[in-house]
Amino acid sequence: MMSFVIFFPFFMIIFVSNIAYADYYYTGYGGIVRSVPTYHRIHNVSPYINPYIDAGAPKITYRYDPKRDVRYPKYRTVLIDDPRRPRIETLQKETYIRSPFGSRKVIINEEKRIIQSDSNQLEQQQAQSHQSKQFFPKTRRKFNHLENQEGEEENFSADRSIDRQQIRCQTRNGYSGICLSKGECYYMYGDLNYLDREQCRTNVNGRQIVGVCCPNDPDFTPNKRFDIPYALTIPRWPRINLRIDSNQLNQALKQADLDVVRFFALEELFVGQMGQIQVAFTPASFLQQMFGPADQNQQLSNLWGFRTLQVTRALGRQLDLSPLEMRDGLSRHSLKGTPYDQYCIRSRPCDPEYRYRTIDGNCNNLVHPLWGKSLSQFNRLLPPEYSDGISELRISVTGVPLPTPRHLSVNVLRTSNSNNARFADRWNVLFMQWGQFIDHDITLGSSTRASNGAGLLCCNRTNALGPLIHPACRPIYIESNDPFYSRFNRRCNNFVRNAIGPKNNCEIGYREQSNVITAFIDGSMIYGNTYNRSRLVRSFRNGQLKTQGRNWLPFDTMNNSLACSIPQSTGNRCIFSGDVRVNQQFGLIALQLLFLREHNRLARILKELNPHWDDETLFQEARKIVGAQIQHITYNEFLPEALGRNVIRHHRISLKPNGYEFGYNYELNPSILNEFAAAAFRWHTLVQKYYRLRNDRNQDYREYEMHKIFNNPSHIYGNGALDDLIRGVLFHKSERFDSIFTEDIKNLLFAQQNQRFGLDLMAINIQRGRDHGIPTYNQIRFICGLKPFNSFREMRNSLQDRNDWQHLERTYSHVNDIDFWIGGTLERPLNEGLLGPTFSCIVGEQFRRLKYGDRFWYENGRMSHSFSERQLSEIRRATLARIICNNGDNFHRIQPLAMLPISEQNQETDCSSIPQIDLTAWISNTRSG
Structure with missing residues (x-):
């Protein structure tokens, strides 16, 4: 606030x-x-x-x-x-x-x-x-x-001299700097063309290479600054003061208890007697499994969220409140001190001197310990948009139903195939893959399940199940003339609402959703977000994570994963890691494996340097370095391409070239914004149709269609397949960020080998935004300081395709109805970046919060857990190219900027020319790091 x-x-x-x-x-x-x-x-x-x-x-x-x-x-x-x-x-x-x-x-x-x-x-x-x-x-x-402190500059210089010999330089516009490799300083430029203009020569691993002059001033700009067209202003939320006395509240609590009992009786009818549960190994069941298996803690959390929503409904009926009064008047009232107090979320005690992140994110913020914790609520910039004020999906401002998500997917968005795909000029498949990798580190909703843990069925073989259907079902209806599904007489796709999450402060009010994983960029997709899952990925020997076979990710030894589509007759198994979505597709598996190996490599070297360290210290120190590398790669290599240098500067999320960062703000909530998770960070337009294997002679020798390898990693279990997959994602380009989506995720999501159709991820994105109460495109534009559109025609100069406004006009009843994800996807990108102004506004704000709201941000100084200045200077040498060189099976050559295609400015080079972190900076005489 x-x-x-x-x-x-x-x-x-x-x-x-x-x-x-x-x-x-x-x-x-x-x-x-x-x-x-x-x-x-x-x-x-x-x-x-x-x-x-x-x-x-x-x-x-x-x-x-x-x-x-x-x-x-x-x-x-x-x-x-x-x-x-x-x-x-x-x-x-x-x-x-x-x-x-x-x-x-x-x-x-x-x-x-x-x-x-x-x-x-x-x-x-x-x-x-x-x-x-x-x-x-x-x-x-x-x-x-x-x-x-006095003398810091001198101390820092001394540390840097230990690190490596500094070769000083000057940029063309007069800024003094140090000559570094291209990968170490990309955040300063954000464009390969500018890197080429600032060339210098430096030494890396004893070899002289062509580098770039990296300025010492974080305000350096390599090009003419352009005005960012937006300025986010977070408004005061509307508030209606309602007086609720103890008798009214107690009456509502009793009514809510009765409503909960009735609900479970109704669920028993649907699930127990009518059998409305999902069949395993269908597209619907695989979508359900992407939220993870049934978990007792999640079930209890969801039950508490459901109870508080029932209290809100009961009070609304009792006081005869309007939707706005329910949304803006009830959300400030707490259930503390009532019989429901026992269900309130509580934090464990915090130790301010503890040097490592907790696995579940608890106590990252010592004043607000639940901020960013796993199983805590998503944050919001604006109040939600529900038709009843608290829970039901919104309707048009004209009072009629909104167009169905599938209708929008067919009539506004287009489908690409191998003949009409449009590829990006600047980004390879690995760029897209890193975005999903980070998404799996910071966001995961909690899907509603039956009380017995079963997945809910909302559609039969062809149609929706009718009026007698579970209350959490919001099936996606398909028209009879649909260009794809009509061939299979398919009129409905399964969609289950995300579970109702309890609020951190025990308040009643509108429906909220929980983030199952930690909000921080902390490597939770590798290490898990609960202590139970973390124990399952650890070996508890010398700080190592579990591996199997050829230093591979461990198999799901129980072979009970319903998210695995490998036929049991093959004898192969799926993979187990800190993230439940690891088996989704090849690129995720490759990054998971690279960072598992990186953790174990670090732990092994740290053991050699500090033989007195025990398993816990080795694990935590290696985990801390891995998390710092992921943060650095994201802000150094990924965000400058996604947002552009000027947007990075506007949100003040540029990295520091040297020294510590002192911007931590314990009053800045780093929890993931609902507008970010349910819309602005869903970049599925970048997804390519194929994963290609490419040998060390730079020849593609095999390609896999995306829809044929969902949840089936067995194709890359062979010798050398990892390196060949990495070469493929390094060489081939992602699709462009536009309104065209590959058919593998638009019509064939999670289709199995013997199935001719799957789900539509675009329709799911639209329905998920409505499920979460995400405000409309015009509402988000307004808080970003952008002029809301008064008509569809006004939009034509703001869209990539000037004709898209006509598709929107034919589909929506009013310009104020446009879903945020649809509007943001169609926008014309800003100069330098991937995204348009509205998505840039939300994405930039979220990553600002993840930097300044994270007490364990790797650059933070003068804290008990801070890296030493020499250690920090080593972390700044981390690049994704070096991670691949260190941890591939037999990888020798790579482009310095791994998320960009090979080009004249980003030529393939020997791995010995890529800077390496010197771990001697971690030599310690104490039993802890």
Whole structure:
């Protein structure tokens, strides 16, 4: 929730006195208790102190030189005085403050405080650097910044000299920098053409190569900046104050209990007596299995979410509320202190000194421990759009039903095949694959199941089951003249709503959905997102993950995976990993295998360097490095291509060329946005029809159609198949980002070898957005500062295909009905990037939150878990090309920027020319890392 503040001229200093303190205790595993100050709101500005920094932080005065700060002249800083501390001696010094906006010279008044201990002995402590809150008027965003300690620049230079010999250089527009390999500095340029203009020569692994001059200034721009056409403004959500007394609430609780009993009786009729359960190994059952097998914790969480929704419905009927009153009036009321209190989500105690991420994401944020945790709710930028205000799928603004998802898929989106596919110029198949790999690290919904764990059936062989159907069913209806399904007399595709998730704060209100996995880029698809699954992937020997055979991902030894389409007669089995979707297709399996091997390679070397480390330390340190590499590759190689350099700068998610990041903000919620997960990050238009195997002589020798290998990894179990698959995704291009989709996912999703039809993923995307209550395309445009369209014709200059507005006009009743995923997919991309302005707005905002809202972000400094500066400089050498070189079966040559096709600017090179992380930076004399 945004805080609205009054901004003062930059030269004014706000002195805060009369500070009130309240004790909040964070009792960790080691019994640590800390006191956190709270402050009265003064001049509408709320200062904050991080709970893991001592409450007696120093008073800091930032005095800016206006000549040096002409770009951001309106910064404000709250000064903090602490009357509790006696005998204060003030020192003054000059230093630099580091922030996402570069380095600035400031004057710091730093106090030495003498603190009296409980034993009445006086101790002198140098006050820790204090994270002050600053406000930026353009976006009204809040960032935390730490000033660097005296001598940091000298220490950093010393560390870098240990790392490697620096070859200094200068860019064409006068920025000083260091000559690095292309892969190490791509985030600064975001375009191969600019890299070629800034060539220099550097040494990598003892060899001289052509590199690029990497500027030291994070605000460097290689090209003329263009104005970003949007500016996200998160509005205050509407709120209606409703008075609900205890009698009304208790009556609603009793009614909800009766409704739950009736529901289960009805479900027993549908599932137990009428047999409305899915048949295994059908497209519908495979779609259900993509959400994971039946899980007791998920079932309990979903039941609690369902109960709270029933309480909301009961109150709405009792008070005769309108849909808007139910949505905006009931969602602030809590069930704490009621009999339902026992079901409220609670966090485990947090240890602020614990050096590693928890497996389930709990306590990443010490103030809001549930933010980003697995099985916690998705976040939202806007309130949901439900027709009844709380749960039912929306209808047209004209009051008529919306067009069916399949009708939109057929009449607005087009189908590609091997004859009319349009391939991207800039991105290969691996680029698409990395996007899905990251998606599987940060998003997974929870599908509704029957109370016995069975999958729900909403369609029979041809049609929907009729009025007697499970309440979670929202089948996708198919018209009789459908150009594809009519051949098979198919009138319905199965669709089950995602489960109702409980709210983190025990509130009632509209339907929310849970993210089953952690929100953070932490490698959870490798390590699992629950402690039970994590134990299943670990060997508990020398920090290693389980493998089998030729250092492969372990098989599903129970062979009980309903998400596996390998015929049992073959004797082969599917794969088991931290993510339930690992068997979906070849590219996912390849990346999972590469990073499993990378983890084990790191753990093995760390064991050699630190023979005194135990299994747990080796596992956690290797996991920490792998997670940092995934973060770095995503922000260095993937996002600059997806968003473009100017959009990256607009959202302030560019990486730092050196030193630590001090932008962590514990009031920024990193939980995945529903608008992101259910629409803006669904880039299925990039999916290619084929996976091709390519030998080391650069010849394709086999190709597999996508729909024939869903959930069947057995085709790449042979010797050398991994390397040949990787060569194929490196060489071949993905499809373009447009309104054309391959038939393998539009008509044949999860079709098995003996089946002639499957599901339509495009229709599923549209229905999923409505299931989650995602606001419309025009509503999202409005909060992104883009002009909403008043007519379909107005859209023509904003679309890739100028004629698409006519398809939309023939399909929708009103321009305000357009689904967000449809509108965003049809948009014309911004300069430099993959996406149009509306998708860029949401995707950029989400990745900003994943950087500044993650306490364990790999660049963060001055924390108990931070990498040393030398370690951080080594992490910055990580590239996807190096991961492939290190962990392929017998891989020797690759292009430096692995997500881009081989070209004149991105030529194939020997693996010895790709920088390598030096793990001697992790040599330690302690039993922990």
